[in-house]
Amino acid sequence: MTGVFLGLPTAPRGVGHLRGDRSFPDAARDSLRDGQLRANLGHATATIRGKRAAVVGEVPDWAELREAGRAIKAATMARLDDHLVALEEQVTARGGTVHWARDANEANEIVTRLVQATGADEVVKVKSMATQEIGLNEALEAAGIAAHETDLAELIVQLGEDKPSHILVPAIHKNRAEIREIFLRTMPGVDPGLTDEPRKLAMAARAHLRERFLRARVAISGVNFAVAETGTLSVVESEGNGRMCLTLPQTLITVMGIEKVVPTFRDLEVFLQLLPRSSTGERMNPYTSLWTGVTPGDGPQEFHLVLVDNGRTAVLADDAGRSALHCIRCSACLNVCPVYERAGGHAYGSVYPGPIGAVLSPQLTGVEDNASLPYASSLCGACYDVCPVAIDIPSILVHLRGEHVEAQSRTTPEAVAFRALSTAMSNPRLWRLAQRAAGLGRFLARGRPTLPAVLPPPASKWTRTRDLPTPPKETFTQAWAREHGS
Amino acid sequence: MSAREEVLARIRTALGEDRAVVPEIVRDYRTTDERTHAQLLDVLTDRLEDYKATVLRCSPSEVAPTVRAALGTAMGEHSPADVVLAPGLPADWRPDGSVEDDGRPAVALADYAATVTGVSVAIAETGTLVLDGSPLCGRRALSLLPDCLVCVVEADQVVGGVPEGLARVDPTAPLTMISGPSATSDIELQRVEGVHGPRTLIVVLVH
Numbered sequence: 223m224t225g226v227f228l229g230l231p232t233a234p235r236g237v238g239h240l241r242g243d244r245s246f247p248d249a250a251r252d253s254l255r256d257g258q259l260r261a262n263l264g265h266a267t268a269t270i271r272g273k274r275a276a277v278v279g280e281v282p283d284w285a286e287l288r289e290a291g292r293a294i295k296a297a298t299m300a301r302l303d304d305h306l307v308a309l310e311e312q313v314t315a316r317g318g319t320v321h322w323a324r325d326a327n328e329a330n331e332i333v334t335r336l337v338q339a340t341g342a343d344e345v346v347k348v349k350s351m352a353t354q355e356i357g358l359n360e361a362l363e364a365a366g367i368a369a370h371e372t373d374l375a376e377l378i379v380q381l382g383e384d385k386p387s388h389i390l391v392p393a394i395h396k397n398r399a400e401i402r403e404i405f406l407r408t409m410p411g412v413d414p415g416l417t418d419e420p421r422k423l424a425m426a427a428r429a430h431l432r433e434r435f436l437r438a439r440v441a442i443s444g445v446n447f448a449v450a451e452t453g454t455l456s457v458v459e460s461e462g463n464g465r466m467c468l469t470l471p472q473t474l475i476t477v478m479g480i481e482k483v484v485p486t487f488r489d490l491e492v493f494l495q496l497l498p499r500s501s502t503g504e505r506m507n508p509y510t511s512l513w514t515g516v517t518p519g520d521g522p523q524e525f526h527l528v529l530v531d532n533g534r535t536a537v538l539a540d541d542a543g544r545s546a547l548h549c550i551r552c553s554a555c556l557n558v559c560p561v562y563e564r565a566g567g568h569a570y571g572s573v574y575p576g577p578i579g580a581v582l583s584p585q586l587t588g589v590e591d592n593a594s595l596p597y598a599s600s601l602c603g604a605c606y607d608v609c610p611v612a613i614d615i616p617s618i619l620v621h622l623r624g625e626h627v628e629a630q631s632r633t634t635p636e637a638v639a640f641r642a643l644s645t646a647m648s649n650p651r652l653w654r655l656a657q658r659a660a661g662l663g664r665f666l667a668r669g670r671p672t673l674p675a676v677l678p679p680p681a682s683k684w685t686r687t688r689d690l691p692t693p694p695k696e697t698f699t700q701a702w703a704r705e706h707g708s
Numbered sequence: 709m710s711a712r713e714e715v716l717a718r719i720r721t722a723l724g725e726d727r728a729v730v731p732e733i734v735r736d737y738r739t740t741d742e743r744t745h746a747q748l749l750d751v752l753t754d755r756l757e758d759y760k761a762t763v764l765r766c767s768p769s770e771v772a773p774t775v776r777a778a779l780g781t782a783m784g785e786h787s788p789a790d791v792v793l794a795p796g797l798p799a800d801w802r803p804d805g806s807v808e809d810d811g812r813p814a815v816a817l818a819d820y821a822a823t824v825t826g827v828s829v830a831i832a833e834t835g836t837l838v839l840d841g842s843p844l845c846g847r848r849a850l851s852l853l854p855d856c857l858v859c860v861v862e863a864d865q866v867v868g869g870v871p872e873g874l875a876r877v878d879p880t881a882p883l884t885m886i887s888g889p890s891a892t893s894d895i896e897l898q899r900v901e902g903v904h905g906p907r908t909l910i911v912v913l914v915h
Contacts, residue, residue: 230718266897273897286737293733300730303719316880322712374903375894391894398895420895424903431904436815452879462852462890462905469848470814480715487879491871492737494885498834502899505755506834506870506887509905511848514880519811520847521882531715539722 231325232588233533238326238357239385240533240587242571245594250565259566262397267557273503274554274608281499290492292612295548298485299538305450305483306529312453316515318525329530330361333442333475336526337367340473342440348457348464349373350444351551352477352530354386354573358442369442370434372463374427381408387567387575389553390501395566398423424461431463441467441522445478446497446550448527449487454514455527456490458497460507468511474522480529481538481547493550496610500552533586542621546581548611553578555605555615561598570595577605581618589625596622635680657700660693667692741832741868748832748866749915755835759888760901761909768914769800775858776803778910779822782856790821794850796843797824801860814849822856823906830866831873834887837861837911838873841882848882857906859886863915 233240242249253259278284298305310320321336323329337345345362347353347369359369359380371380378393379386382404386392393401402418409430416426446458455476457464468474484493490512498507516525537547556562556576567575572583572592580599584592596619605615630637646656667673672689696704709717741748753763762782766774779791788805795808806824809817817823826844827837837859839845851857867873877883890905901907 230722262896270893270897283737286734290733290735290737293731297730297733300723300728302723303716306716306719322710322715324711324714328711372904373894374892378894391897393894394897401895420898420900421902423895424892424900428903435904436818449879454879460890461892461894461903463903465848465852465884466904469852480719487874488871491739491874492735494874495737495834495870502893502897504887504899505758506831506836506885508759508886508888508891510883510885512879512883512885514882517841517882520841521849529715531718535715535718535722538719 230536230539231533232536232591233586234325234327235591237330237361238355238532239573240355240583241591244571246565246569246571246598247594249569249571250598253566253569254564256566258397259395260564262395263563263566265397266391266394267563270503270557274500274557277499277503277505281495287492287495288610288612291496291550291610292548294484294489294492295611296545298483299481299544299547302480302483302538305485306480308450309448309453309483310529312451313515313525313527316453318453318515318527321526321528323528323530323532325532326356326530329356329477329528329532330358332528333358333477334361334365334367336473336475337362337440338365340440340524342367342473344368344370344438345440345442346370346372346434346438346467346471347376348441348443348459348467349376349392350442350477351389351573352444352479353442355479356477356530356532358477370431372431372435372467373459374424374461374463377427377431378404381405385568386573388556389551389574389576389578391553395568435463435466435470438467438471440473440475441471442475442477443467445476445482447490447493448478448483449485449490450483451486452514454487454512456510456512458494458507458510460502460509462509465509465511468513469521471522473524473526475526475528477528477530480531480534497550497552500554500608500610536588537582537585540585543581543585543618545613546578546585546618548613549578549582550611552610554608554610558604558608559599560602560604561600565598570598577615577619578613581613581615581622584622589622590629593626596626635683639681654699657697661695663690663693664695737871738869739871741872743868745863745866748868749863749913752830752832752835752861752866753913755832756888756909756911759835759891759909761835761888761911763911763913765913765915771801771860771912771914772803774912775801775824775860778858778912779803779856782908782910783821786821792817792820792823792850792854794823794825794844794846796846797826797860801826809846809850814847815853817849818853820854822858823850823854824858824860825851826860826862827865828883829873829876830861831868831870832866833869836870836873836885836887838877839884839886840877848884851884851886852905855906856908856910857886857889858910858912860912860914863913
């Protein structure tokens with residue numbers, strides 16, 4: 223059963239950031255030539271892999287927590303409609319207003335209207351993947367509303383007019399010297415003697431944003447977990463920019479993908495252990511805020527929750543791909559992925575890069591709009607091993623490759639090759655002839671262990687990125703026939 | 709059809725007519741702790757110090773002088789009037805001359821240099837203090853805007869792990885879980901303490 227078959231709409235084109243303008247191999251070829259990018263990514267991912275391994279290793283019941291996390295998410299998806307209705311009821315009962323959006327366009331319209339109703343022409347933002355996905359900043363800008371990102375990495379990306387390249391640390395592709403250069407160029411009134419010491423750079427961001435926090439009237443956030451039974455929402459962060467946005471302004475607008483709901487408050491005891499250790503490699507992140515509706519005298523007195531589908535129900539409809547919705551956005555799979563480490567996040571063309579992006583983006587948009595992503599993996603399985611909610615990413619990748627192949631109406635050279643192979647393999651005589659023909663490859667190899675990549679197009683597309691081993695002098699069946707008779 | 713009805717209808721279509729039984733959730737992870745209370749206090753101290761927080765231990769009768777000493781160490785010469793207190797802070801925890809949060813507009817709390825609050829519960833294994841917006845903990849902006857935060861933790865508020873900690877709080881209260889001073893890992897994934905929240909965190913552990 224697939225989403226296409228059921229006719230459930232995927233995320234619309236022309237809005238948001240789920241589709242790149244080039245295929246993964248084309249985009250990756252550029253980033254692979256960027257030595258600085260590869261050095262930055264190699265350094266950062268190696269650091270975080272070590273930290274994660276250490277703090278996960280010290281938890282004796284990690285496997286039990288991981289299985290509980292997986293089970294909670296699976297149970298949530300199985301009754302997603304009930305949990306969303308319960309969440310709406312609880313948030314409303316405690317003074318919040320709930321809005322529903324079919325897609326990115328509708329969500330952007332709702333948020334823009336809510337901001338306009340306050341009369342504000344600027345908002346402060348907590349880092350949020352959902353608002354990146356739907357292109358909210360661009361929609362607000364078009365309506366004359368300035369959106370200030372306040373997470374340090376998002377700020378670096380915004381000031382540098384760059385694109386995010388990692389789920390947790392959107393500016394992972396920049397090193398300290400490059401960040402210093404961006405701050406010196408774009409921050410009004412920054413100390414010209416600013417060094418590239420991380421602590422000094424963090425202080426510059428503090429000074430830059432302090433006044434904005436204090437004057438902001440409207441904040442926009444995402445959600446890590448939303449509890450259906452109590453209406454409690456949570457934001458997990460480090461810097462305190464989240465707390466500033468969630469606490470100081472009069473109005474808070476929270477945008478959440480519908481898959482972020484969890485059934486009970488107790489479920490947080492699992493995810494608040496799994497998430498920080500998997501993402502920043504800390505036992506606990508510095509700040510987690512939990513709020514339920516409106517609290518008189520404490521925090522925003524006007525609260526809106528926007529529930530966004532934007533292709534998620536199409537993902538839900540596919541049994542084999544549904545678990546991509548279980549993702550808690552820790553980015554552990556990015557940090558261990560050999561493909562991500564070399565190609566970088568921009569090559570994926572979507573706000574969701576890395577292994578989880580390679581399964582989530584094509585499902586949200588429909589596989590034909592991100593057809594190269596399911597192939598952006600060596601299927602090594604490291605992503606599955608580290609995933610704190612045990613999403614079997616390699617199996618979903620293979621499933622999506624299958625979907626892509628099935629969807630081809632024109633015959634591809636690869637399909638011709640495999641059809642020929644299938645014919646040869648179903649006929650013993652043809653198979654023996656083919657094996658003997660393959661032996662001719664030994665002439666091309668001239669004693670080397672692999673064949674030179676000299677095949678003409680279209681076969682060159684295959685051999686350019688793969689080594690073809692030199693055929694052995696004799697196949698197993700030939701040797702068997704020689705020694706034992708056929 | 710409204711967006712609400714349509715999204716719900718899509719979910720029902722996606723899940724199909726004959727819904728699978730909701731899989732059971734097995735919670736066989738740790739929900740209790742066998743360590744002694746003294747060991748838990750040591751773990752809490754170790755975790756907090758690992759995050760570059762300062763931990764001072766004292767007896768119940770020494771809280772006010774310990775808080776005063778902590779503020780002196782963190783801020784040097786300062787006026788007691790620069791220190792703002794959660795309104796429910798017990799009288800014998802209060803350093804002389806400090807002022808109680810009078811409910812002024814939240815942003816005005818930025819004028820204070822330091823805050824003293826209690827906590828709702830402390831989680832040893834992760835070095836986490838949970839503040840719940842009660843008079844003892846104060847409103848959320850109170851523990852956010854002043855640059856130095858002093859939290860007084862009583863020994864019987866300390867539990868082992870996250871499940872025990874969350875079981876003690878009211879889910880619908882405005883909760884803030886604090887694990888160390890504010891920090892960032894956004895530059896080369898290296899942790900640096902001190903960004904927008906308090907750059908100094910001092911925990912006074914009373915036992």
